[in-house]
Amino acid sequence: MSSVESYDVIVVGSGAAGAVAALRAKELGLSVLIVEKAHKYGGTSATSGGVLWVPNNQLTPNDDSREKTFSYIDSLLRGPVQRDRLEAYVDEAPKMANFLISTGVPLVQAMWPDYFADAPEARADRSILCDTFDGRELGTHFVEMREQYNRFKIFGRYTMDIGEFFAISTRGPGWIRAFLKMVWRYWSDLSTRKIGGRDRRFTQGAALMGHIFKQVFARGIEVRLETRLDKLILEDGKISGITVSNFGRVYDIKANHGVVLAAGGFEWNQELRDRFFEVPGLTRHSSTPEDANRGEAIIAGMDIGAATEHTESGWWIPTMHKPMPKAANFEEIHQAAFDVGRPHSVCVNRKGLRFVNEACSYDEFGIAMVEDQKKTGANTPCWLVFDATFRSKFTAGGFLPTLIMPDSMISADSWDHYIFRAESIEALADKIHLPAVELKNTVNNMNEYAKSGVDKEYNRGSNAYDQMFGDANVAPNPCLGRIDKPPYYAVPINLGDLGTKGGLKANAKAQVLDGQDQVIAGLYAAGNNSGSPFGNLYPGAGGTIGPAATFGFVAANEIAVSAAKGAE
Known part of the structure; x- marks a missing residue:
């Protein structure tokens, strides 16, 4: 040599x-x-x-x-x-x-x-x-550095820091101001817009x-x-x-x-x-x-x-996929690390049963998916089930809250393929091929837990980590909200990863x-x-x-x- x-x-x-x-x-x-x-x-x-x-x-x-x-x-x-x-x-x-x-x-x-x-x-x-x-x-x-995914941006364009992400994803205090500031900062940066669409704010x-x-x-x-x-x-x-x-x-x-x-x-x-x-x-x-x-x-x-x-x-993280905007025949992966633990929702396996404290860390969520799959053969994917209250407030992977992405903005070919909607839990269960009785019982249990503030199965929302990703406006437990406002929705959740x-x-x-x-x-x-x-x-x-x-x-x-x- x-x-x-x-x-x-x-x-x-x-x-x-x-x-x-x-x-x-x-x-x-x-x-x-x-x-x-x-x-x-x-x-x-x-x-x-x-x-x-x-x-x-x-x-x-x-x-x-x-x-x-x-x-x-x-x-x-x-x-x-x-x-x-x-x-x-x-x-x-x-x-x-x-x-x-x-x-x-x-x-x-x-x-x-x-x-x-x-x-x-x-x-x-x-x-x-x-x-x-x-x-x-x-x-x-500048142009040679790997760019962040759309999941860390609004509309695939405006980058968010962690504080902005939590404010916008939960519609927390000041979220509208934060969003408008991001838009102004991006479009007023004329010199960078001449180079390309990438936000200069990393x-x-x-x-x-x-x-x-x-x-x-x-x-x-x-x-x-x-x-x-x-x-x-x-x-x-x-x-x-x-x-x-x-x-x-x-x-x-x-x-x-x-x-x-x-x-x-x-x-x-x-x-x-x-x-x-x-x-x-x-x-x-x-x-x-x-x-x-x-x-x-x-x-x-x-x-x-x-x-x-x-x-x-792997370093597990729940993910979901949806069609990539303006790119035919391609899908993009979205993380659902915190979405799965928000109030007004529940995660179930294909038997309609819970298997984890949904608000736990994303790696623990993935480990629970693996263990449940080994035990029941009815996981990977599992399902995130939520109601209209959740839909109005929170992201479900790549599907943004209704104020930003109303149902009318979701493409016709996404319905009943990437995201499912029905007027009742029973009808939703039928669409996603889950046993209706078991899913209905699971939702009823979650509604009881939301009322008492105590998750008798998995203790969801009982510690500081869980509560960090809940909704402070929901009481007595920020991670537990009733799932009772139609329409009802479901998104399949994959065993994703951040690497090995x-x-x-x-x-x-x-x-x-x-x-x-x-x-x-x-x-x-x-x-x-x-x-x-x-x-x-x-x-x-x-x-x-x-x-x-x-x-x-x-x-x-x-x-x-x-x-x-x-x-x-």
Whole structure:
């Protein structure tokens, strides 16, 4: 490989894991190249909510601690994990956050309850995020960053930050003013409208990645797009580089000190889903960028003997699909993470029975779908059933509240295919082929629970996390409202995902391990192409991006240490 180009570090993938690894390696004096197979950079992270779960972050001084963090996590773990890797995450995550802040990335605490609010030492200050970002600060790279989905926009155009999303999706105080401000801000931005339709105001995951990549580009790090990893080059027991392809041209790049795999999971590879998942689901139900994360990095690692772990599950999220506006024969996926737990609704399996506290975290909702499918064979999909009160107030996936999207605006070919409507629960049950008696009993039970404020089956609305996504105007329980105002509606809910929890097995230093748990020299992994430090657990908002960024940071540190030793 003496005649090929070389870098100290090659990073495969441009999401949070890869971007942080590259930024940290550059700060430590190493030459870095990021290769990205897509024609946009930012990865799945740019399309996400942009939250990082960083326990004991101390961005605002508080009484959180390492000990309290482990009291919380240890009470929830579902199976064996690498203890030293989990400890490394908890110890290194605050250092990663402080590093990003030191480079100019403005991280702040988000008052977001941990996903298991009743667990020991649960808190509401472990999630952190970035404020909005002006995309034009990226200069010529503005148009090359992966754009957020329509689900984070109004009418596929106006971007929303998290506060605006909650205000508008629940018609909370000031929501009309927030909406009008978004419209004015967009159309008054004449200079950006000359470039294209994209809102220059980056929010949520786009804000996080915008801030990080501003620092990446400021340091002269190259991001090479449309460059796919084909294989890892193993020489004398060490990874010495990669083979990539670009529009059919295949070539090698040498890595002097390390390759960091940060290319996402395998959720868009049906063969791997069928091989690993207990309930495979379909690739098309994933809410990550279409056909993006196909597991190429995982496959490349397995090809040279790398082990895998925690591949049996995804980062689940309920999704629904609907026709894509102005694009014949295409459908778009919409997340229904919070919709399924709003008052005036209930989720049932195909027997017409509940199977979960609908207001729980989206990953727990997905786990419940999987378990119910294994038990009854009557889930995946399940059904979100709601009444006209819900329809007037809340989103049902891609179907916006009636004030914004009245029934008359829903296309004729969506009715009785993507969304169902009837004047009675019995008629609705007939349309969606559920047993009417069971569905009617379920709805009657929910109405009783709404009256008393107590869900006798699943305790919905009993903790701070549940209540965060309820309706403060509904009493006595903000998550329970009567389902009694016709017409009645139903939307099928898929077993969607935010990616996969498992991938290459890596140790506490982000080094990839082989089948005998020996380090594969020169190879590192971070993000969803490596196994989650939590196993099959999603502890809080940002439980995907937090570890991804942290082990990208850890990998860069380890490569720098190794490079320094090699120079001695």
